[in-house]
Each structure stands twice: as C-alpha cells, then as structure tokens.
Amino acid sequence: MAARAMTEPAFFILTALVDAPRHGYGIVGEVVDLSGGRVRLKIGTLYGVLDRLVADGLVELDREEPHQGRLRRYYRLTDSGLDALSTEATRQAANAEAATRRLGAHRAATAGGIG
C-alpha cells in the first residue's frame, strides 16, 4: 500500500470502519455522513476499493450475518489498516496546516494592503 497513494474513497472507507465493523451498505451510509454528503459511493466503486483494501491486508472479513434472506458480510479494520489510515490522516493534516498557514499570511498581507 505504501507505494500507492491512498484515494479519497479508500480513505473514507477505512475511516468508516474505525469505530465498528460494518457491512457494505453500512459503509456507504457512513461515508456519506463522514464526507458531509459529498462522497456517495456507488456499489461498484465500494467493492473495487474493498477488494484492494482486503488484498493489501488493511481490511478483513469480521463476520457474516443473515438479514432478510441474505448473508450480510461485515468488514473490520486490521492493525495495518489502522496504521495506514493514521499515517494518511497525519499527512493530510500536515498538508491542511501548511495551506492554512499560507492562507492566513496571505489574508493578513492583503488586509494590510487594503487598509
């Protein structure tokens, strides 16, 4: 996984699994909440990313439960998944902080120019 940049859907899917194992539709709903409604995963996208996360050892099957005549699979984060998410969150926070710092300086300079 280290060689590959983490995509936004992968980031949100991992985040959705931090507090509890979830099934496919549960992940979709959680990602909508986490992203403020901005990211609405299609099923094809979700399982494309899940397949890769499982292959990379970041997510694994937690359990299967019957639900309305179907087996529902729940997925959970692995320790590697937690580490990868933590690293990515730190990277994104550092990026955001750098941008915020620059924007603050720019605003201050602009305000000084106007005044």
Place this chain on the structure above:
Amino acid sequence: MSSLLEQRYRTVLRLLPADYRQAWGDDMVASFMQAAYAAAPEDPEGVEISRPSFAEAASIAALALRLRLGGSGAAPRPFSWGEAVRRVALIGLLAQAAGALSGVILLTWALKQLPGAMPLPDATPAFGGNRWLALWSFTVLLWLPAYLSAVHGHHRAARLLAAVAFLPVLVGGVLTMTDAAQGGVTATRVAWLVLPAVPLLALAAFGPDAPRMRTRPWLIALPVGTVVLVAVGLAAQPWPGREQLVLALADWPGLWSAGVTAAAVACLSVGRRDRLPVWPLALALLVPPVLALRVITVLDYVRMGAYTHDTAVAVTIGVIQSVVLVTVGAVLAGTAAHRLRRLPAPTDTAHHHTAATTG
C-alpha cells in the same frame, strides 16, 4: 424468488470476471438491494421492478475494465491484458504523432518553406491556397502532446488531449459522411475513423494502478518514426513511372501493415525471455483494425477509376499485405493464447482474500 431489480443487477454483474463475481457478487447484490430499498422506503414494489441506475451500471463497467485490464498488483493474466492494451494505446498514439510530424514537415517542404531544401515534385498541397484548410491540416499536431503525456505518465491529461486530437478527425469524418455529394457513409470512412479511435479507447487501461513505463525507448521512437515516415514520404513523391507502386507500398494502411508485420517478426524471433505475453498480445490486438483498413482500401482501389496495370499492382500488393497480416495475426494470437494459458489462473492468486481472512 429474486426481484426483477435483483435479476437486472445480476445481469450487469456479469460484466465482472467470474472469479471476482464468485468472491464478491452476493455481497454486492445485498448492498445494492439494501441501498435501493432505502432510497424509496415508501414504494418497495416499485423498487422491485425498477432498473439499476446508469451510474451504478457505469461503476460496475469501470470495475470490470479495471479488473480485466490489470495494473500493478493484479494477477498475471489480467496484468498481461492491461499491459498489452496500454501498449496498443502507446503504439497508436506514436503512429499518430509521428505521422503528424512527418506530414507537417512534408507539407511545409511542399509549400517551399524549408530553407535550403530542394523543391518537391508534388509541390501543390491538396488544400491549394485555402488558409483555413491549411490550418485545419495542422490540427494533426494535437496528437503530439497526447503521446508525450501518455509516455510521461500523465494519463488523465493524455486521455483528454487524445480526445481533443481525435475531435478534428471526427468532425472531418462526420462532415464528409453527412455530405451526400461526397457519397455519404462508406466502410472506408468508418475505418479511417476507427483506427485513430483505437488508441483513444485503449487509454482507458491507464488506471491508477498502471505501472510506470520506461520512457526513453518511447521518446526515441518518436523522432525515429518521424524520420522513417519522412523518408517514405519523400520516396513516395510521384516521380514519373512509379506512381501506383509507390502509392500501394507507402499509403497509411500499407505502412501500418509493414510496421505490425516487422514488429511481429521481431517479437516472435527474439524468443520468450518475457514470461508475460504482452507484446504478442498487443500486436495481435492491432491486427484486426489494421487488416480491416487494408482490405477496405484495397477494395477501393478495385472500385475506383479505370483498371490499369498500375491498379493491378496496387491491388496485388494490398492483397499480399492482407494475407501476411492474417498469417501474422494468427501466429501472434496463437502464441499469446498459449502463453496466457500457461500463466496461473486468477483464482489461484486473486479475489480469494475474503475466504482467506474468514474466521
């Protein structure tokens, strides 16, 4: 009993490789159906007879494409297919870019704009004095940034630039085909549109997992290809007595036929040092569109104009090129299929993660 919606969704899932469907299909259906019912809780009967949305079907199609044309980390078979299609894209873009560069050099030469160059016998450009047509003919250069972007790994930009480069080809083709005075839609015109569309479509194989390629050989190939095409263009100038023979050997389908044949001979004679059958597969994929264009243009030679000795020569050469292409294509396809079969099946290596981690 499953609902109509579920049946329709399972039909869409058939786009996915069988092993992937086996591993994830039921769970995808469960999640999809749950999402569908949740979207319209007041009308479950309506949900059951509805159809998967275009966006859902498109997401499955995109996933199928990514799985079948694999990138880094994919199983050997889909990886071979992915690499082969990526090479088809690069070869196609290289041909368009080198063809554009050589065409512009020869055109500038014909317009007597190249200092120190001797005048060409065929010094009257086809657009004769019309500046807009002259400008239009330079739009072929748009293939150049598309090719360079693909080589340098800027895949998204390459897709966009290739679409932009294809636009004048498409507009020109459609304008000609909708003009009844020029004969409308013909197989030849469709074939001339299909060949440049091939690399554009093949660029879809450059997904986020596409491995980095060696840029230097592809960068060297551009000036080499351009020089070769300029040399062929100069040789194809209508010196007295060689008109049809040169035309038959140096027309665009003929050059493609020669290029694919030469590459196939090189690829098959080099041996099997590569474990993956990427080159035989890539060249085999190029044979059908090239063959189609060659056959259609040969038929045009037969149909157009008086049947002279020169026409007979052009047709004979075209038929020989077609037969060689069919033979080369069969050998390439056989080699690729044989070597693909020897690779481990996807079920051995991929998509069984869930089974492996169960419990």
